Amino acid sequence: MRHVTDKRADAVDTATGEDGPPALPATSWAVLGLLSFGEELSGYDLKKWSDWSLRLFYWSPSFSQIYGELKRLEKVGYLSSRMVAQETGNRDKRVYVITDAGLAAVRHWAREAPVEPPVLKHxxxxxxxxxxxxxxxxxxxxxxxxxxxxxxxxxxxxxxxxxxxxxxxxxxxxxxxxxxxxxxxxxxxxxxxxxxxxxxxxxxxx
CATH class of the missing domain: 1.10.287 (Helix Hairpins)
Structure with a gap:
């Protein structure tokens, strides 16, 4: 049983004030929130962390959602990325880290976003x-x-x-x-x- 479908996350929490961060889907804030703990993470790491924690109380985004949000967040300046060399025979991987602007934005969202009632689809x-x-x-x-x-x-x-x-x-x-x-x-x-x-x-x- 899933109370809320995965698609729900892209449909809520998009409104912000004129002086706040740009309107972003909840998926963006979830991905940015995972990076707000200060670790440099790959898309695979983010999926693993979301399966471990977010899935228990919200939902776990798919790989395509995660990579889509990473591109969006880097474009608005909330993340930066770099390529990291892997062992011989393995492809280099891209890792992401939150920027000061991204940390300020997710802090603003966590503090100021309206408190919305949970959506129950039981x-x-x-x-x-x-x-x-x-x-x-x-x-x-x-x-x-x-x-x-x-x-x-x-x-x-x-x-x-x-x-x-x-x-x-x-x-x-x-x-x-x-x-x-x-x-x-x-x-x-x-x-x-x-x-x-x-x-x-x-x-x-x-």
Missing amino acids: GVMLRMWLGHLLEADRMRDVLGRHREYAETMRQRAEGDAEETFGEEAWAYPALVMKWSERYYAAERDLADAMLADLAERDRRLP
Whole structure:
């Protein structure tokens, strides 16, 4: 289950004030945010970092999205890049680093962007809403799979948070991973509650 599709990230957070940074999609701010921790990263590194952290609570951009945003951000002066020689037989790779202007822009966005309500597109809830078209066993199967997914993600968030605590540079991402852990625990518990509701409904049927 994915609450929000990947395409959503390109459709929000584009508005800025006249004195703020240029209008950019949320994907840009996510990529710029990954670089704001000060590391010099390749596109592959950015994908790996987003899969590790952003995916737990937002979404993970595809390689094509990442490279598209890197070109956009370098064009507006928020990133700089250079080629790094690799071992014999491997292609040189391009690595990116945030500029002072880019750091100022992402700081401004983080501080001043409007606080928007989360967008919920819960596929499992939609299928439960259509329960009159499903057999009871099928509804329980869907909920069981969702519960399994939520618990898997909860465990992943818990493990990543434990690995990150103690690293000062990742103090706030570690706290967000704890938030993610609690979120997936809540999704797991909500699935259990829905299963209990279905069982109660079955008992009340003639």
